[in-house]
Amino acid sequence: MARWEPHTKERLARAALELYSEYGYERTTVAQIAARAGLTERTYFRHFRDKREVLFDGAHSLETTLSEAVAAAPGGASPRAALAAGLDAIGLAFQGAREQARTRQAVISAQQELQERExxxxxxxxxxxxEALRLRGVEETRASLLAEAGCGVFKTAFVRWVGDERPRGGASAGEVALAALLREGLDTLGDALARD
Structure with missing residues (x-):
């Protein structure tokens, strides 16, 4: 086997998701994942600490995307506008990944251990x-409340996005949907708070 394998991490993640979907998380071993990817167990453990972490590897990247987008919002932007910029960036980060996200969500939904990790x-x-909002000068309590609300919007939109069974009319229509659902969720939250 070659010393360096291109796209090793992605191959392992794809193999794990396939096997978890086919046989279930509990019945899949790291050895099976490595074999499906054409790699060794040792290579697997160079990239992931256990078989659970392969499902959550993108978390740090998502956090970075969110915080950088909030920081990059124009200086005079309101906290809500900065939050919207972060949610827009998350929507773009998931572009083209709906089927993978759906499969991953199905695996996670079937295991309490994975739900807790999520x-x-x-x-x-x-x-x-x-923290990104606080760095923009948003007062601590307000930043915490906006962050909780923003992540609630993300969670709700994501569940709707992966669960939507409507015909898509092409890949691009499905890819844009998460961003639209995030904006819709943020607008709905704003409307609900304004009316109450």
Whole structure:
């Protein structure tokens, strides 16, 4: 086997998702994942600490995308506008990944252990968002509340996006949907708070 394999991490992630979907998370081993990817177990453990982490590898990248987008919002932007910029960036980050996200969500939904890890990931995303807002000068309590609300919008939109069974009319229509659902969710939240 070659010393360096191109796209190793992506191959392992794809193999894991395929096997988890086919046989279930509990019945899949790291050895099976490595074999499906054409790699060794040792190579697997160079990239992932255990078989669970392969499903959550993108969390840090998502946090970075969110915090950088909030920071890059124009200086005079309101906290809500900065939050919207972050959610827009997340929508773009998932472009073209709906089927993979659906498969991953089905695997996670079938295992309590994975659901708990997903909640930890969401809590971390909330902390990152609150910190990004605080760095823009948003008062701490307000930043925390906006971050909680923003991550609630993300969670709700994501669940709708992966669960939507309507015909898509082409890949691009499905790819844009998460961004639209995120904006819709943020607008709905704003309307609900304004009316109450």
């Amino acid at each position: 909640l930890i990931k969401l809590a971390s995303l909330t902390r990152v968002l609150a």
